[in-house]
Amino acid sequence: MRPSRSSRFQGPAEGIRCRAYGRGQQAGESVRGLRRRLCGGLQVPVEAGIVEAAPRLAISGLTKSFGGVHALRDVDLTVASGEIHGLLGTNGSGKSTLIKVLAGVHAPDAGRLEVDGRQVSLPLAPGEGERHGLAFVHQNLALLPEATVIENLIAGDRRHLGRWHIDWAAQTRRARALFEKHGLRLDPRTPVEDLTQVQRAEFAIVRAADRLADTGGVLVLDEPTPFLPLDDVRELFGLMRRLAGQGVSIVFVSHDIDEILEITERATILRDGCVVSTFVTRNTPRDAIVRAIVGSDVAGGRVIPAPVDTAPVRVRVEDLTSATLSPLSFEVRAGEVLGLTGLLGSGYDEVPYLLAGARSAAGGQLTVDGQTVAVASVTPARAKRDGIVLIPGDRQKAGLALDISLAENAMLPLLGKSRTIHPDARNKATRVLMDRFGVKARHPAQAAGELSGGNQQKLVLGKWFQLGPRLVLLDEPTQGIDVGARREIFERIAELCASGTAVICATSEFDQLEAIAHRVLVFDRGRIKTQLKGDHVAKQHIAEACYQEDRVHDAI
């Protein structure tokens, strides 16, 4: 069903009922109501969804600011027992901060917390939430890569761990049983760095579930899905439903509105640290949610102009081979976006790293604008010289140095160009870049880590796109990015294409491919299974191709 295209000043969006109404308060009646109205700039009243006598989790008036940044303002949130509650909001709207307050990482400035009707005094000590039945999967999972699975499982655990002795054999047995119960095939003794992203996400979720009390509790998942391909998301949802069925309450953060629609009963939207609405998910139209998140309409549909079949071939990959890839060849035309996708382990996500020299290939040639090189001999430095840039998926580790300034991060790829550096010129250039790519920040000299995830990603794109590359390699370019920012990133990619750059984008998000890709290669076990073109580049078709029986064919 489609909602009416109401402007945001016109009244409540269908299905989003406002909390203030539900409490019988009128706007302006109380200081809190007034503040809430000012803060969101939201003209619509808000109504409570499910009114419950004793909610599992009740947060009220939660406020937290860091210096001048108001990360949370007077936030109220209730979660019923057995409820799956969505938490939405643009990048930097304060979702993680809310969760970190619950986890005892941050001390709030004000606010009350009740669990099962019992008052819990804030701030919580780290790990104390566990005693009240709270368990967390944090954004970026919070796993220590060089430690083993079992060590990660028990670190900080108080439920299963005595203070004076760890019986490793018993813990390992317990871990095996736990993994079996949740259908995970993991050896507890492998280092986490040897796990795939998906395995890491699943493990983090199981770890959190393991911390929950046997009866109920609250599981808080902060964006666990961006790493996961579709069927793993399904699997995760299965797990969540099972847990909810056992009475566990779940708070689920995601930027994917379809996921929210599918799994949650109610959801809360944050904007600039304020709750703008809490609503019952069922029957709430997508657009209304998007509008409430972003505060304005967001266009949908394809971003990229139609492909030009006559454009010259700009990039040619021949016989690319690696440990997981059997020799594969493909080409990309100037101004074309080539999507790579597939199921977990199909190897599509390795291609960008191999071509950029970030991981070493076993064999193959790469031709860009007629210049041919052996892929095995490519290094990141050489790739950059040749106009090939890589936007890695792991922003924190591979994208930005978080304690260094925006400007320095932004200008890092330009370093080879001149030997000396002029900080003023650098700041000026960075400001231009920030404007062009819509990076919201106070000052170029600010540390990159102070930006929200979306702004960090825009900065990463900007820093590479400014080189005027010939070939751009993207790995999950909008992972953890809100709908508004996502759109902006697509537009940047479109601009780049318009200038004739060839783009290869590896992603597991099919609607992203639908929005930007001219052509999609679907991978299976290290080979190209299917090529999709034209109208076939659609979510539906891509999904079908991925899940299709092992049959290589070419859709036109």
Place this chain on the structure above:
Amino acid sequence: MTRSDWAEQAERFGLIFVWIVVILLFGALRPDSFLTWSNFSTILGSEAVLVIVTLGLIVPLTAGDFDLSIAQNLTLVSMLTAILNARMGLPIGEVIPLMLLVGAAIGAINAAIILYFRVHSLIVTLGMGTFLHGVTLWVSDSQTIGGLSPALLKYVIINRLFGIPFSFYYALLLALGVWYMLGYTALGQQLLFTGRGREIARLSGVPVGRVRLMALVISGVLGAIAGILYAGTTGSANPSSGTALLLPAFAAAFLGATCIKPGRFNALGSVVAVYFLVTGINGLSVVGFQTFVQDLFYGGALILAVIISQLVSGRKERAL
């Protein structure tokens, strides 16, 4: 065993193997005097203090903090032990608990400054070390103070088990304790996570601040124990005793992280590292080389040993 299992075992015990080679080498040169029980008991008994200082370093190192003040903590404690016991006549049984308190207090003050003001541990403990050195010079009036109670000497250096002075067994017990703590207790896991990923630790519910405090207090107490044993070994305290131990202890801590549990600071590895280096030094002086050769050996052996362990592991990239 598969190839990689072999490599792994070779890596774990590589340093011990090199150690044995060194022993055999010196043994071949001077079988009569090097390969004797009395020589080995001498080696084992004399470096107990260094073992304990190294243990004191690896605990905060595991949690990601340097404790450069441990050497001066040792010096101050040995000096206070001498003053209280030899000069002021306080019985040694009362001095020891007092000294452990002093060590714990030094660790706690380090931690308080590091944690509350969020300063790098290196600079705080460097400053604290210099400060403590000043205090030592002050209380001792820069004098070496001897005349410690024979009871202390007896239980440290004179009494023996299997011909080895007691001090060795104290060091061994402490090493086992630290090994157990790092490997088999919740605190050990918390230390590891705190050191390798502070933010991750925090998010996993580890009380990072308390863990770092604990590590520094443990280090302080180990420093104090080393100080008491130092006084018991030399029968005296001098105002510069500990200074020379700091760098060798760091060397042993990092060398120890290449064996037994490669890639992690570990207590047994540290013990092996200390005695490996000391055996070499002893061997050189038994064979009769000039003292500068000791430095050549020490530096060379340190580098060679880590190179060998890296070659065995296939030059693996490590955090340490």
Place this chain on the structure above:
Amino acid sequence: MTRSDWAEQAERFGLIFVWIVVILLFGALRPDSFLTWSNFSTILGSEAVLVIVTLGLIVPLTAGDFDLSIAQNLTLVSMLTAILNARMGLPIGEVIPLMLLVGAAIGAINAAIILYFRVHSLIVTLGMGTFLHGVTLWVSDSQTIGGLSPALLKYVIINRLFGIPFSFYYALLLALGVWYMLGYTALGQQLLFTGRGREIARLSGVPVGRVRLMALVISGVLGAIAGILYAGTTGSANPSSGTALLLPAFAAAFLGATCIKPGRFNALGSVVAVYFLVTGINGLSVVGFQTFVQDLFYGGALILAVIISQLVSGRKERAL
């Protein structure tokens, strides 16, 4: 200026402010002998060596590597300078380039081992330092060697500009050079990213290995320059000269990272830190306090200075 601008400036210049307070304090106590140009010119001239050692530390520190061998590099170079010049009569003009080569070679060997075998820089340079100490003892036969060419002394300590020996200006020039290199050149940025996010640097096309090599070679050369100046300042070389400089240089490097460019190792901050600490020590000597007070001051000032800078910045969490 807004409040936060104020705080920022206060943080940047906090240490200089504290320094001035210290100067005024001692000046008030002994205006006649402390607050004299000759006293300050002496301080500035005689601690040039420490400034250069500190500079040599911060370059690899920025790239994430420790160079603990720099002090023994200095000692060896000053000893070789003395032997070649005073004993073997090689003109100083030929000795200097040779010594710079020695320094660069030491840095390159450190780097080769660290990079090829992927070993932690701390253990490699610790081993290298001990090894170099052995070499120094060997070549010098543990003797102090004097009688260096007057030309060297003239251009280091005897000739003056504004009453300050040339050595100060050399240190200042090097500091400006390192400051410019770290802040205004591509290499400086590459060093920074190599130190703070090695993977990010690598993916951005920074030749991480070469950058670390460069840092260690620069450190080696700075160590050699410090060694030559040491020989030129004292007119002699002794086998233990550098040892005592290592910890003060580390202290200055970390203290320097709290000012001018807070949160980063920086050359001007290091210069300020060295002279702040040294001024205090000199002041205490002039006033005639006992030596233990020097240690109390040094340790206390170090800690207090970082505490103050953290208080000014609102106890900000930092990588350093």
Place this chain on the structure above:
Amino acid sequence: RDGVEAAKAEIAAYSGQPEFTAPGEPFDARACMKGKKILTIPASSAIPFIKTIADGKDALAKTLGFEHRQWENQGSPTQYIQGMEYGANNGFNLISLLAGADPRFFQPQVIGAQGKGVKVVASHLTGLEQEPPAGVDSATAIDYRKAGELMADWTIAKTGGKVNALVLTSNEALSTDSIVDGLKSAFAANCPDCAFELANVPIVDWATKVQPLVQGKLQTNANLNYIIPIYDSMSQFVVPAIQIAGKTAQVKVATFNGTPFVLDMIRDGSVEMDIGENLDWISHAMLDAEMRLLCDLPAVRDSKVPLKVFDAEHMDGVSKPAKASEGYGDAYVAGYKSLWKLE
């Protein structure tokens, strides 16, 4: 046999209360020192032996009524340099480099100070036969040679000519040459068959290298019966090495300097003999030589500071725990008083 007897006689001669010998003609110290200033730069103010001498000079200068200052330092050459400049720029007439502040470490500054008319002397640095180093105006010497001879003689006398000794030296100190010369000549004269081995340990390495070195030697040389650390502060590392090797009965320690804690070690039996110098006497002697230089009197080379052999039987006058400058009698106090015409 003759050698052993000769050695015994030497030891006996130095075991009694030392007598005062005037190093030169009497002079009116108060009068000639009026308005003059002396700066003493000790090798390190953190070494009690040296600090005590410097403090003694302070006290004497006060009674003599002229200004004497110490440059407090921790033994780093840059601090010496700052001290030299301080002395040269603040109107001092003489800078005294005391007990190991080796002018070879900072020759340019020595020349600089002399250029400003300041006399620079090395006090208690060289042996009698050694020339003043690095162009200093004068060097007031100690009979280090004799100290070396006495240590050798002690072992010869005690073993009846069957010495098997390990001698620990620190070659970077100037006095070492002199002491070792003395040792060698005494062995050559009184016991050519005695065995001794020299091993050098730089002062900075004492804490780390002395103990393992001694342990190694104890293993290889089963007949070792003496260890002679030529500076007695080494003994705190020598003694535990002997204890750990379980050879306290067989191996004895004979040493030099008379540092109080080593005298305590004689009492508890872990050190057998220590040759001492009276620190207060040194203060007098050094100041005496320095004043003579400033008063244009003939320079004094031999300080005439006597040595005394301490062993378990000769500890009279030494309190418990031992303090500096005890056990030498006080003949010198009166001696210097009259030498300086204070009465």
